Amino acid sequence: NRQFQPGIRFGSRRSFGSRGFQERNVVKDSSARNRGFRGFSGGFGQSEGIKDEQREEPQSGIFRGSRGRGAFGGRAAAYKECNEETGVGRGPKVTYVPPAPPDDEQAIFAHYQTGINFDKYDENVVEVSGLDPPAPLLSFDEANLCQTLNMNIAKAGYSKLTPVQKYSIPIILAGRDLVACAQTGSGKTVAFLLPIVAHMMRDGVTASSFKEHQEPECIIVAPTRELINQIFLEARKFVYGTCVRPVVIYGGTQTGHSIRQVMQGCNILCATPGRLLDIIGREMIGLRNVKYLVLDEADRMLGMGFGLDVKKLISYPSMPPKDKRQTLMFSATFPEEIQRLAGEFLKFDYLFVVVGHMGGACSDVQQNVLQVPQYSKRDKLMEILQSIGHERTVVFVDKKMKADYIAAFLCQERISATSIHGDREQREREVALQDFRSAKCPVLVATSVAARGLDIENVQHVINFDLPSTIEEYVHRIGRTGRCGNTGKAISFFDNNSDGHLAPSLVKVLSDAQQEVPVWLEEIA
Structure with missing residues (x-):
């Protein structure tokens, strides 16, 4: 041997x-x-x-x-x-320095096939808690999205809404804060990315230009590097052919590389908490323009290990207060103590969507x-x-x-x-x-x-x-x-x-x- x-x-x-x-x-x-x-x-x-x-x-x-x-x-x-x-x-x-992802159209829109039980998602009971929730969507067409976004949805292979998307998309388009709990693999990432990009397109986002201090309109935070990169790759599909620029930064990579990515322009910033706080601390990122704050895997983000980082991010003086931004939280699980904690960061009239069994x-x-x-x-x-x-x-x-x-x-x-x-x-x-x-x-x-x-x-x-x-x-x-x-x-x-x-x-x-x-x-x- x-x-x-x-x-x-x-x-x-x-x-x-x-x-x-x-x-x-x-x-x-x-x-x-x-x-x-x-x-x-x-x-x-x-x-x-x-x-x-x-x-x-x-x-x-x-x-x-x-x-x-x-x-x-x-x-x-x-x-x-x-x-x-x-x-x-x-x-x-x-x-x-991680290799840049391929940027040809075929690679950007690569997706896999829905399975035999995709239509069964509709059998899930959906509960919405909170005041005056908007009616759910029945199709992508009902969302009245711009032509570019509709084309990107088709290219990405999305033809039918899942329950979490039917309920979350109109809530986010209506400007409401949201906590959404839906089973794994049921389309939660699309449920928050699509309406955020739609809002940006509707409001007319300024094409970000090369400068040392960037002020993104949207910050998305997730607990692991692999997950945040996956969210970034999904964001690229929806912004294709628009002037909205998503950027991803995470630990384990050269800080200078993260800084260079941000400096080239940044409307949607996908980040892990440690690297995000580091780049904010270096004054490369300003928070005063943040309109959307998304916590993916929110129970993990608010629990042990990340809770302090999230509190630090939200309590930055330049971060708009909760009544001046839209805060969105998504996960497949939401223990009760985390639900109570989440309320601190959300407007009083936030909506809570549960698809199927809570945490099931x-x-x-x-x-x-x-x-x-x-x-x-x-x-x-x-x-x-x-x-x-x-x-x-x-x-x-x-x-x-x-x-x-x-x-x-x-x-x-x-x-x-x-x-x-x-x-x-x-x-x-x-x-x-x-x-x-x-x-x-x-x-x-x-x-x-x-x-x-x-x-x-x-x-x-x-x-x-x-x-x-x-x-x-x-x-x-x-x-x-x-x-x-x-x-x-x-x-x-x-x-x-x-x-x-x-x-x-x-x-x-x-x-x-x-x-x-x-x-x-x-x-x-």
Whole structure:
């Protein structure tokens, strides 16, 4: 057996698998074992009980991963600048400049097919709370949009409104504040982008020009870099052929690159909180022109980790007060305490739209919960992956280091896999996602960094190797499949020792989505 060579990417032809990567190469001494995984021989030993990647300290890895920088959670890879996913402070200077997305018309309007159950969205009951809500739209035509926008909608492949779009679009066009809760993969991004761009076109937005200090009309904030980039790519579709310029900025990339993007002109700014506050602090962005403030994954944005950043943004003296701007919040989950918090940032007459069950899972996802003790998880994962063949699968784990370990183990077993988590460099995260999207690596092992918002075509399976600590995170994770009317399957490994607290809420989510509830799970609940 040759040793693992730095610089080889998971899932490439010269992967761990083909180089005979062995467990004994990973952990050489007992001190390393104590720092990292417990009990390699049986998969993973006792769970340490810390489920959230956000609470995990970066661990010192044994191997140096791609380009010799901590594919195993090494400290060098961790927290390079202001890490969006953790809110932890600065480290060495970041030099990565992401490649510009292709700007030909075909690439801008690339989209995937709606699935067999797309029309079933209409069966969802919609509840609207608040005073005098406008009537829902029945079609795009009813919105009286300008010709350019209608052409862009057609090019993007949108022909029928989903329930969250039917209700949200007229509310936003009427200038009302909104909190919208709708299942994963049901078109929430379009629900806020389309009316904002329509307003800008109607009000006559000034083509932004090159200058050091930009004043965008719209700021959209989301918790992860991959999600905010996805929102930006969607915005490009609606503004095509207009003078409205969207810009995306996020951490893990060279700050100078973000500044250059903003300086070229900026009407719609899509940003992660850390990088946004950094650029505002450098006085590259002014807030006095902000008419629309959007919090995507709003419960995450207002909760632990990001709440302080959002409060800081909203309390900037130059940020228009809530009665002088339109504030929009979207998510698939909205715990009650977050709903109360949201009210602080919204006008008194805001509207609350709930599609289907509040915080419910998408019924297009077939959910299975299996009783799997910690030491049997790895074998069970192999059994499932071998039975489903090359179908695209996301495997969620609770630790960054474990994500790399499982990806390496799968490659050793001749299953092409890659990993994504908050300690991987941005370049590595983007390569991993690209390898997964292109099916070069049909298995993506991820922490909760990939749980929200990511929209990847043909993800047929989600496997919760480790269940998350909250039911909201579970709903978001399994929502990586079964999107846009397509069907998907989610399998969760339930360990009685570490997951018992989730049993009652799991039973509710399963029964609300008309899924079979195992008898043993009901007994635990």
